[in-house]
Amino acid sequence: MILRVTSSTILKVAFLCLVIGNSSALTLLKINSIFEGIAYAFLVLLMIKSGRNRFIISISRWMFIMIVSIMLLIGLCIQELDFNIKCRLILSMFLIIFFFFMPKYGMKQFRLEDISYGLAIGIIIDIILSIIFGTDLFSFATEGVGVDFGFNGGLQHKNYYGITCLSIFMCSFLANRIDYRESHKYLIWASVLGLILSNSRTVYLLLFIFVIIVNFDSPMRRIVKQNVSIYYVIFVLFICTLFAIYYFYIQKSESLLIRYSGLFNYLDYLDDYTSLFFGYAEIGFSDEDISYEESVRSIIGWDGTTELSYLSVVLKNGLVGVMAYVLVFLDKLIIITSLKKNKIYSLAVLMVVIFSSFVENYIVNFHIAFMPASMCLLGMLENDA
Numbered sequence: 001m002i003l004r005v006t007s008s009t010i011l012k013v014a015f016l017c018l019v020i021g022n023s024s025a026l027t028l029l030k031i032n033s034i035f036e037g038i039a040y041a042f043l044v045l046l047m048i049k050s051g052r053n054r055f056i057i058s059i060s061r062w063m064f065i066m067i068v069s070i071m072l073l074i075g076l077c078i079q080e081l082d083f084n085i086k087c088r089l090i091l092s093m094f095l096i097i098f099f100f101f102m103p104k105y106g107m108k109q110f111r112l113e114d115i116s117y118g119l120a121i122g123i124i125i126d127i128i129l130s131i132i133f134g135t136d137l138f139s140f141a142t143e144g145v146g147v148d149f150g151f152n153g154g155l156q157h158k159n160y161y162g163i164t165c166l167s168i169f170m171c172s173f174l175a176n177r178i179d180y181r182e183s184h185k186y187l188i189w190a191s192v193l194g195l196i197l198s199n200s201r202t203v204y205l206l207l208f209i210f211v212i213i214v215n216f217d218s219p220m221r222r223i224v225k226q227n228v229s230i231y232y233v234i235f236v237l238f239i240c241t242l243f244a245i246y247y248f249y250i251q252k253s254e255s256l257l258i259r260y261s262g263l264f265n266y267l268d269y270l271d272d273y274t275s276l277f278f279g280y281a282e283i284g285f286s287d288e289d290i291s292y293e294e295s296v297r298s299i300i301g302w303d304g305t306t307e308l309s310y311l312s313v314v315l316k317n318g319l320v321g322v323m324a325y326v327l328v329f330l331d332k333l334i335i336i337t338s339l340k341k342n343k344i345y346s347l348a349v350l351m352v353v354i355f356s357s358f359v360e361n362y363i364v365n366f367h368i369a370f371m372p373a374s375m376c377l378l379g380m381l382e383n384d385a
Contacts, residue, residue: 007046011110012118014042018369019122019164022155024136025129036367040095043372047098047106064331069097071324075278075317085285089316092366099372100328103379104335112178112380115373116171116187119164122369123194126154150199159360160368162198165191166207167373170352173214174345174381202359206352213348255305256359262297262304263311269300279318309357312364325363329354335382342381349378 020026021036072093076086130137131154138149139158150158153165169191176184195203266283270276283299284292284306293306296315306312313321329350336346353374357363362370 007050008110008114010042010046011114012121014039014046015115015118015369015373016122016125017042018372019119019155020125020129022160022164022368023126023129024152024154024156025126025133027156028133028135040366040372043376044095044098047102050106050109064327065097065101068100068324068327071320071327072097072317075321076281078278079281081281081285085281085288089281089285093317095366096364099366099375103376104382105379107376107379108383110376110380112171112175112377113181113184113187115376116168116175116191119168119171119369119373120187120190123153123155123161123164123168128154130154147199151194151197153194153198155368158198159200159202162195162200162203163206163356163360163362163368163370165194165198166203166210166352167370167377169195169207170210170349171373171377174349174377177214177345178342202356205359206356209355210348210352213351214345216344258303259305259308259311259359262300262306263308263314265300265304266296266311266315275318276314277318277320279314279316279321281316284315307361308359309361309363312361325357332378339382346378346381349374349381 017035017039021032021034021039023032023035026032026035073090076089076093079086081089127137129135135154137152137154139152140149151161152158153161155161155164169188172184172187172191175181176188195207267276270280284296287295290298296306296311297304310322313325317324332350333347336343336350339346353363353371356370362368364371366372
């Protein structure tokens with residue numbers, strides 16, 4: 001009997017390995033990076049194999065990809081860093097660039113539920129590993145809802161577990177909307193339960209944003225019929241959501257204010273424009289024996305944390321890198337507005353990604369599955385136009 005392994009199965013295994021790579025038990029054993037490496041090797045090879053016959057793009061598109069790549073890499077290239085550290089950071093940026101652009105070409109043949117099943121099985125394995133090796137299944141919640149702890153699912157932190165559950169929910173919910181199956185419902189409700197148990201206010205907020213936008217489909221059709229520009233509608237939605245986040249979340253969250261203090265402390269610390277525009281990664285990566293967080297906070301001050309995406313981007317890539325991220329998000333928004341189908345679904349996913357960047361470091365942290373899963377999800381939706 002010949003056992004045939006399909007590309008769909010490999011995709012599930014890849015996301016399974018990515019979740020296992022964040023396991024607290026395997027981190028304790030210092031073998032978690034092996035599973036991360038396997039996950040990204042599978043994902044990169046799958047997308048190259050699947051997209052090799054469709055990777056035909058215009059010269060202008062190539063130029064845009066090259067410009068964004070240069071903007072993200074130039075800072076790291078000109079900084080005075082240890083050679084091994086510089087190579088590692090440049091390689092990580094190539095991976096981020098790959099996931100920004102390749103899923104549109106390499107995710108066409110896959111289904112949304114392939115991602116959600118891989119993530120869900122990964123969480124189950126993490127819980128089992130945590131029980132076997134005796135690691136904590138609960139994390140302290142600085143600003144939890146009702147209680148000061150949350151379930152972490154065997155991952156390194158409850159927020160990582162919560163955002164992974166949100167990824168499962170988005171994939172399952174959209175799979176159910178596009179191609180209804182009874183099995184999708186079970187995964188949707190299981191992921192909602194996981195979200196609640198995480199006790200992560202950030203994840204609750206992102207879930208709220210996703211649900212509101214994804215159910216805006218019918219109102220959007222009526223608005224379009226009245227010849228109102230979709231860009232205007234998106235702008236109004238963005239401003240309203242941003243205001244709601246600031247009023248109901250940022251103003252009332254001490255932990256989030258501390259994160260922004262880290263960014264402002266870093267900007268105040270810089271005394272030259274070169275570091276401001278091209279980054280100063282040496283602060284966080286000069287000594288491999290000291291953690292990134294400890295290294296950065298010991299220099300810019302302990303009254304701010306390193307958990308904000310844009311601090312990481314400014315530190316590694318400078319303001320030029322921040323502009324590159326803005327260009328990527330604008331590019332994806334333009335692509336979404338041109339879709340014939342799945343326009344609202346794609347917009348919901350993109351808005352979750354963008355708003356997460358204002359409160360967490362998920363868009364730059366490829367140790368957790370949220371950003372790769374979101375980019376692959378967008379790639380699938382863009383191919384279903």
